[in-house]
Amino acid sequence: MNVLIVSILAPLITSIQQFPQLYKIYKTHSVKDLSIYSLFLIWLANMLWLLHGYYLYDYPLMISGTISLIINTCIILLYLFYSI
Numbered sequence: 001m002n003v004l005i006v007s008i009l010a011p012l013i014t015s016i017q018q019f020p021q022l023y024k025i026y027k028t029h030s031v032k033d034l035s036i037y038s039l040f041l042i043w044l045a046n047m048l049w050l051l052h053g054y055y056l057y058d059y060p061l062m063i064s065g066t067i068s069l070i071i072n073t074c075i076i077l078l079y080l081f082y083s084i
Contacts, residue, residue: 011049011064018042018071022078031079039079043072 025031046068053061 008060011060012067015064015067016071018068018075022071022075025075025078025082029082031082034075034079036076036079036083039072039076043069043076046072 021034025034046065050062050065050069053059053065
């Protein structure tokens with residue numbers, strides 16, 4: 001049972017770790033301290049984790065990968081929107 005809890009919580013917490021950054025960008029309309037290169041690398045890593053979960057048929061990994069991808073895509077879009 002403990003393995004199941006860890007296998008669900010670890011990817012879930014990892015997937016929402018960028019949410020505070022997304023919220024701060026949305027509230028302050030400022031992206032001056034962010035690196036677009038880091039954001040793209042995080043996005044790429046999330047895409048690879050999502051594909052890894054897909055190939056293993058690991059649903060918690062696929063769900064967390066999807067959540068991470070959505071959050072980081074929103075961050076990149078806000079970066080592009082507010083940096084203009």
